[in-house]
Amino acid sequence: RDLRASKVFHNARQVEGEYDYVIVGGGTAGLTVADRLTEDGKTTVLVLEYGQLSNSTSITTVQGGFMGMSDTSLLYDITSVPQVNLRNRTTAVLAGKVVGGSSAVNAMMTVRGTAEDYDRWGSFFSNSSHWSWEGLLPYFKRALNFVPPDADVTKSANITYDTRFWGNTSGVYAGWPSFQYPGTTFHMEAFRGLPGVPFAPDSGSGKPGVYWYPTFMDPKRVLRSYARTGHYDGLNRANYHLATGSKVVRVLLNGTTATGVAFVQVGPGRPMANPGLETVVRARKEVILAAGAVHSPQILQLSGIGSSKLLASANITTVVDLPGVGQNFQDHPMISASFTFRNFTSTFNPSQEDLYTNRTFSTWSSTLWQTNRTGPNSIATGNAAAWLPFPVISPRWQDISHLLTTQNHTAHLPPGTDPSVAAGYRAQMLSYASALANNNTAFYNLVLTGGASNGILVDLHPLSRGTVNIDLRDPKGREPVVDYRALSNPLDAQIMADLIRFTRRYYLDNPLTASLAGRESQPGSAVQTDGEFRTFLEATLSPSEFHPAGTCAMMPRELGGVVDEELRVYGVEGLRVVDASVMPTLPGANTCQTVYAVAEKAADLIRYGAPTAMVE
Numbered sequence: 001r002d003l004r005a006s007k008v009f010h011n012a013r014q015v016e017g018e019y020d021y022v023i024v025g026g027g028t029a030g031l032t033v034a035d036r037l038t039e040d041g042k043t044t045v046l047v048l049e050y051g052q053l054s055n056s057t058s059i060t061t062v063q064g065g066f067m068g069m070s071d072t073s074l075l076y077d078i079t080s081v082p083q084v085n086l087r088n089r090t091t092a093v094l095a096g097k098v099v100g101g102s103s104a105v106n107a108m109m110t111v112r113g114t115a116e117d118y119d120r121w122g123s124f125f126s127n128s129s130h131w132s133w134e135g136l137l138p139y140f141k142r143a144l145n146f147v148p149p150d151a152d153v154t155k156s157a158n159i160t161y162d163t164r165f166w167g168n169t170s171g172v173y174a175g176w177p178s179f180q181y182p183g184t185t186f187h188m189e190a191f192r193g194l195p196g197v198p199f200a201p202d203s204g205s206g207k208p209g210v211y212w213y214p215t216f217m218d219p220k221r222v223l224r225s226y227a228r229t230g231h232y233d234g235l236n237r238a239n240y241h242l243a244t245g246s247k248v249v250r251v252l253l254n255g256t257t258a259t260g261v262a263f264v265q266v267g268p269g270r271p272m273a274n275p276g277l278e279t280v281v282r283a284r285k286e287v288i289l290a291a292g293a294v295h296s297p298q299i300l301q302l303s304g305i306g307s308s309k310l311l312a313s314a315n316i317t318t319v320v321d322l323p324g325v326g327q328n329f330q331d332h333p334m335i336s337a338s339f340t341f342r343n344f345t346s347t348f349n350p351s352q353e354d355l356y357t358n359r360t361f362s363t364w365s366s367t368l369w370q371t372n373r374t375g376p377n378s379i380a381t382g383n384a385a386a387w388l389p390f391p392v393i394s395p396r397w398q399d400i401s402h403l404l405t406t407q408n409h410t411a412h413l414p415p416g417t418d419p420s421v422a423a424g425y426r427a428q429m430l431s432y433a434s435a436l437a438n439n440n441t442a443f444y445n446l447v448l449t450g451g452a453s454n455g456i457l458v459d460l461h462p463l464s465r466g467t468v469n470i471d472l473r474d475p476k477g478r479e480p481v482v483d484y485r486a487l488s489n490p491l492d493a494q495i496m497a498d499l500i501r502f503t504r505r506y507y508l509d510n511p512l513t514a515s516l517a518g519r520e521s522q523p524g525s526a527v528q529t530d531g532e533f534r535t536f537l538e539a540t541l542s543p544s545e546f547h548p549a550g551t552c553a554m555m556p557r558e559l560g561g562v563v564d565e566e567l568r569v570y571g572v573e574g575l576r577v578v579d580a581s582v583m584p585t586l587p588g589a590n591t592c593q594t595v596y597a598v599a600e601k602a603a604d605l606i607r608y609g610a611p612t613a614m615v616e
C-alpha cells in the first residue's frame with residue numbers, strides 16, 4: 001500500500017461517529033466521488049468498502065486483460081437464477097469485491113459509446129436535461145488522463161485519435177500498449193468491404209464506427225490504472241477515511257431522512273471486533289450509495305425503500321414505496337460465434353496466436369517485457385473494435401424497428417410489474433425503436449484482436465430487462481437474487497441473429513477478406529433461420545459481459561425511476577445513488593468510463609447543485 005494514502009481502518013472501532021458524507025462502496029464511482037468531495041481538505045468523507053486493499057498482481061497485470069476476473073478472491077460469489085430462455089443455464093455474476101471495485105478486475109477496455117446514448121438519458125426527463133452528451137462530455141474529459149500512443153506504433157498501426165475529446169488531469173489513465181499486431185489494422189480496414197460501415201477518428205467522439213480505443217493503464221509503469229490508484233492512493237488527506245471489510249447492511253432513516261448507515265465487519269483474516277454486530281455511523285450531510293448495480297438496490301430494499309409488495313413479503317417495513325428499485329436490470333449479452341481466417345497466420349506475421357504457439361516470438365515478447373515493459377505483453381484485451389448501427393448491420397432494420405414500436409411492451413416484463421416501471425420500459429423501447437432505424441446508436445460490437453480467430457459479439461442495446469432483488473430466504477445474509485431474464489423480449493433473438501449474419505458477411509462474403517479463406521465453426525452454416533438462431537442462442541448465449549446496470553434508474557418517478565436528475569432517491573432526503581445502477585439504459589460501450597464520468601458529474605451535483613457549471 002502506498003504509505004501516503006489517506007487513512008484506512010480495518011476495524012469498525014476506529015471509524016469516527018460522524019462524517020459529512022458516508023459513501024457506501026469503495027469502487028469505481030465511490031472512490032471517484034470521495035476524492036472530489038475531499039479535495040477542499042475540509043469536507044469529511046468516510047468510504048465503507050466490503051473488500052480489502054489488495055496489491056495482488058491479478059489486479060495490476062495488464063497482459064491479456066483477464067487476470068482480475070479470473071481471481072475469485074477479488075470477486076463476489078454470486079450465481080444468477082436459472083435462465084428460463086437459456087435452457088435453465090445459470091451465469092456467474094462477476095463484480096469486484098476489493099478497494100477499487102470492478103475497476104480493479106475489469107478487462108480495461110476504455111470506451112464510452114455514442115452521443116445518442118447520453119441524449120437518450122436526458123430525453124426521459126425533458127429536452128433541456130443536463131444529462132446529455134454535451135452535459136457529460138466535460139466529465140468524460142475530467143474522468144481520464146489520456147496519454148497518446150508512442151509515435152512509432154501510431155504510425156505503423158495507423159492509430160487515429162483526437163485529443164479534443166480527452167482531458168489530462170485525472171489520476172486515472174487512458175494509456176496505450178507499445179505494440180500492435182499488424183492483423184489488427186487489417187481487421188479494421190476489412191470493414192470497408194461491407195457497405196455503409198462508418199469509421200470514427202477517436203473512440204471518444206460520440207460517433208459509432210470502427211475505431212481505436214485506449215486501455216485503463218498507466219502507460220509509464222504499464223500497470224492497471226483504476227479507481228484506487230487514481231482516487232485514493234497517494235492523496236494523504238486527513239478528511240478522507242476508508243474502512244475496509246465493512247459491509248453496509250442498511251441506511252439509517254429518521255422518518256424519510258437518511259442519517260447514516262449500519263455496517264458489519266467481514267473477513268478475511270481480520271480479527272472481528274464485534275462479529276455480526278452492527279456499527280452505526282452518521283452522515284451530517286448525505287449518504288451516497290455506490291455499491292454497484294447488484295448491491296445498491298439490495299441496500300435500498302433492506303432499508304425499506306423499494307416495492308412495498310416485495311418488502312412486505314420480506315417482513316421489511318416500507319418507508320418509501322419505490323417499485324423501480326431492483327427493476328430495469330440490464331447487461332450486455334455476449335454471443336459466442338466463432339470464425340477463423342485459415343490464411344491469416346501465413347499472411348500476418350506476427351499474429352496474436354504467436355504469443356501462445358510460437359516459441360521464438362513468445363521468448364522475444366517476454367524478454368522485451370522483462371527489459372523495459374514494452375512489446376506484446378503490454379496489450380490487455382486489445383485496442384480496436386467495430387461499434388456499428390443497426391441499419392448497417394441488418395437489411396430488415398425498418399421491420400424490426402416497427403415491430404419494437406408496436407409490440408405489447410408490458411408483456412415482456414415480469415408478471416405484476418408496477419405500471420410506472422412498465423411505462424418507463426415502454427419509453428425506453430420507443431427510444432430504441434427510433435435508434436434501430438438511425439445511424440447514431442451502435443447495436444453491434446466485435447472486438448478486433450489481430451488474431452486468426454474471433455467471433456465474440458456483443459449486443460450493445462438488449463431489449464430484455466431483468467431484476468435484482470433481495471433474497472426472501474434471508475434478505476440480509478444472502479446475496480441478492482439476480483435474474484437477467486435473457487431473451488425475454490423475443491426481438492432480442494432476432495437482433496442477435498442479424499449481428500451474427502453480419503459477422504458472417506464480414507468473414508465469408510467480403511471482397512477484402514476473401515483471400516484469407518474464412519471459415520465459420522459456430523454457429524455453423526446449418527443455422528440460417530431466425531428459429532435456428534434462437535435455438536443456438538438458447539444453448540450458448542451469455543447474458544452478461546459483466547456490465548450490470550439500471551437497477552436504480554435515473555428516470556422520472558412516474559416512469560419507474562429510483563433517482564432524479566441529481567441522483568437523489570425519490571421520497572428520501574439526504575440519500576443519493578452514484579454508480580452503474582443509475583444508468584437508465586446501457587451505453588453502447590463497456591461501462592467503466594461511463595461510471596467514472598457519471599461519478600465526476602455527481603460530485604459536482606453534490607457540491608454545487610444543478611444545473612452544473614460547464615467544466616473543462
Ligand SMILES: Cc1cc2nc3c(=O)[nH]c(=O)nc-3n(C[C@H](O)[C@H](O)[C@H](O)COP(=O)(O)OP(=O)(O)OC[C@H]3O[C@@H](n4cnc5c(N)ncnc54)[C@H](O)[C@@H]3O)c2cc1C
Pocket residue numbers: 024025026027028029030048049050051069094095096097098099100101102103105106107108109110111246247248249290291292293295296299545546547548578579580581589590591592593595
Ligand atoms: C469482470 C469484469 C470485466 C469488465 N470489463 C470492463 C472493461 O473492459 N471495460 C469497461 O469499461 N468496463 C468493464 N467492466 C464494467 C465496469 O468495470 C463496471 O461497470 C464499473 O466498474 C462499475 O462501477 P460501480 O462503481 O458501479 O461498481 P463497482 O466498481 O463494482 O463498485 C462497487 C463497490 O461497492 C462495494 N460494495 C458492494 N456492496 C457493499 C456493501 N454492502 N457494503 C460496502 N461495500 C459494498 C463493492 O465491493 C465494490 O467495491 C467489467 C466488469 C467486470 C466485473
